Amino acid sequence: MSGIIGDRMAFRPLHFIWLLDCSGSMSMNGKISQLNFAIREAIPEMQQAAQDNPAAALVVRAITFASGADWHIRKPTPIEEFTWEDVHTYGITDMGAAFRLAAKELETSVMPERALRPVLALVSDGQPTDDWRSGMRAIDATPWGKKAVRVAIAIGDDADRNMLKEFLANPELEPILAKNPRQLVAAIRWASTVAIKNASTPKTEGDQQPPAPPPMDDFDDVDGKGVVW
Numbered sequence: 001m002s003g004i005i006g007d008r009m010a011f012r013p014l015h016f017i018w019l020l021d022c023s024g025s026m027s028m029n030g031k032i033s034q035l036n037f038a039i040r041e042a043i044p045e046m047q048q049a050a051q052d053n054p055a056a057a058l059v060v061r062a063i064t065f066a067s068g069a070d071w072h073i074r075k076p077t078p079i080e081e082f083t084w085e086d087v088h089t090y091g092i093t094d095m096g097a098a099f100r101l102a103a104k105e106l107e108t109s110v111m112p113e114r115a116l117r118p119v120l121a122l123v124s125d126g127q128p129t130d131d132w133r134s135g136m137r138a139i140d141a142t143p144w145g146k147k148a149v150r151v152a153i154a155i156g157d158d159a160d161r162n163m164l165k166e167f168l169a170n171p172e173l174e175p176i177l178a179k180n181p182r183q184l185v186a187a188i189r190w191a192s193t194v195a196i197k198n199a200s201t202p203k204t205e206g207d208q209q210p211p212a213p214p215p216m217d218d219f220d221d222v223d224g225k226g227v228v229w
Contacts, residue, residue, distance in 0.1 A: 011057055014116040014199050015076060016046075016192070017105070018062040019098050020087055021124035021155075027089040029227055031125055031155055034181040036086045038188035043082060049193040050079050053200035056116055065098035067091025095128035099135025106142035117147045119195040122167055123188075125155035125229065132163065140169070149199045151191040153178055156229030180227050182219040190214060 018039070026032040050058040059076035063069055064087050072087055102120065105111060111118065120139070139145035152164040152175035164175035176191060178184040190213045 012055060012114055012116050014056040014058045015118040016060045017102055017120055019122040020064050022064040022066045022087050022089050023091060023093040023126055024089055025126050029229055032089050034184050038185040040084045041185055042189045042192045045189055046192050047079050049196040056200040063098045063101055065094050068094050069097035069101045092129040093126050094130040096130040096132035096135030100138045103138035103142055106144040108143050111144050117149055117199045118144050119149045119199050121151045121191055123153045125159050127160040149195050151195050153187045153191060176213050179229055183216045186219040
């Protein structure tokens, strides 16, 4: 009987959705190329985190937003099969459009009721140019949106950290600030793996504040280029 229960639990999906800023400012100082690199580097650690949590069948997809929002990877893809195709920059910062697109997938009619809590991972270097609060309301109005584990990464000091903090929907949490390429890689790795572990725990435990991220100052840019965002 325990084996049957374990097998059933192994098929409970955990939906991980990247929400990625691809506005024109992300082309400056190599931000977009570093974002692509960071996500690609995080995949093996996401795979390991999924293996360490046998109750989670991790599936990943991605939304990009700039002038409008669209699915970069629409199909929920098992992490074992997941590969990354580079995203590119264009336009402004329609973050609210990305929230509304994600909200459609967070309805129980779309996402199975027996799924584990989804993860929404937001990465941005700027300020929304559309009605992002209506997008937030759309997410919060869905059953899975209320339960989602949320993480936010601010790229550089120009990112709207107050808005990102509102996205987290927890006054005890802060967005992670990445000021250079090494910090972005560290933040992406931490956010993806900790979020998976947090979403895989029982709700009474998972609602607690996740562990603090590593000090980003420990990941200074040391490649000789002195890139600071």
